[in-house]
Amino acid sequence: MKIYTKTGDxxxxxxxxxxxxxxxxxxxxxxxxxxxxxxxxxxxxxxxGDAEIRARLQAHQVELFNLGAILASGDxxxxxxxxxxxxxxxxxxxxxxxxxxxxxxxxNFILPGGTRQAAALHLARTVCRRAERxxxxxxxxFPKLSQRIVPAIKYLNRLSDWLFTMARLANHRAKxxxxxxxxxxx
Numbered sequence: 576m577k578i579y580t581k582t583g584d585x586x587x588x589x590x591x592x593x594x595x596x597x598x599x600x601x602x603x604x605x606x607x608x609x610x611x612x613x614x615x616x617x618x619x620x621x622x623x624g625d626a627e628i629r630a631r632l633q634a635h636q637v638e639l640f641n642l643g644a645i646l647a648s649g650d651x652x653x654x655x656x657x658x659x660x661x662x663x664x665x666x667x668x669x670x671x672x673x674x675x676x677x678x679x680x681x682x683n684f685i686l687p688g689g690t691r692q693a694a695a696l697h698l699a700r701t702v703c704r705r706a707e708r709x710x711x712x713x714x715x716x717f718p719k720l721s722q723r724i725v726p727a728i729k730y731l732n733r734l735s736d737w738l739f740t741m742a743r744l745a746n747h748r749a750k751x752x753x754x755x756x757x758x759x760x761x
Contacts, residue, residue: 583598590649591647591648591649591656592648592649592651592653593649594649594650601709601716601717602647602713602717605706605709605710605713606642606647608706608709609639609642609646610643611702611706612699613636613639613640613643615695615698615699615702616635616699618695618698619632619695619699620632620636622691622692624692625744625745625748628696628741628745635663635734638659638660641658641659641660642659642727642731644656644657645659645723646710646727648723650720652723659730661726663730664730664733667734667736670741671736671740674740674744675740677744678740678743678747679747682755683756683757685743685754685755686754686755686756687742688754689745689746689751689752689753689754690745690746690749690751692742692745693742693745693746694742696739696742697739699738700738700739700742703734703735703738704731704735707728707731710724710727710731711724
C-alpha cells in the first residue's frame with residue numbers, strides 16, 4: 576500500500592464511510608488535533624521522569640486513536656468503530672484524587688515548566704484543551720453527531736485535568752517546585 580494517494584491534492588479528504596469533505600472541515604480539524612495530542616503524549620512517554628506517569632500514557636494514546644476514529648466517521652458509525660471507554664474517566668478521576676493527596680494544595684496559578692516531563696505534560700494539556708474546543712465545534716456544526724461527541728468532550732475535559740495534575744506530580748516526585756505565577760504590577 577502506498578502512503579500517498581493523491582486524492583487529497585484537491586483540498587479534500589475522506590471520512591470513514593467514503594464521504595469527501597474539505598480539509599478545513601471541523602471534524603478534520605478536531606481529529607487532526609487529537610492526532611497531534613497523541614503525538615505529544617508520545618513525546619511525554621519518551622521523556623525521563625516518573626515511570627508511573629509514563630506507564631499510564633499508553634491507555635490514553637489508544638483512547639485518542641479511538642476518538643480520532645469517531646471524529647473521522649461520517650454520519651453513521653460503523654459497527655467496527657471503537658467506542659470511548661468510560662472507565663478511563665473514572666480511573667483519571669481516581670488518579671487525580673490520589674495525586675492531589677500527595678501534592679501541596681495550589682494557592683496560586685503556576686507557570687508550565689519544571690522538569691522536562693512536567694513541561695511536556697503541560698504542553699500536552701494545552702493541545703488537549705484545543706482538541707476539546709475543536710471537538711465542541713463539531714458538536715455545534717454537526718448536531719446530529721452530538722450523541723457521540725458529548726462523551727468525547729467529557730473525556731478530553733477530564734484528560735486535560737489529568738495532564739495538569741500529572742505535570743504537578745512529576746515535578747513533586749522529582750523534588751522540583753512548581754513555578755508560581757506572579758503578575759507584574761504596573
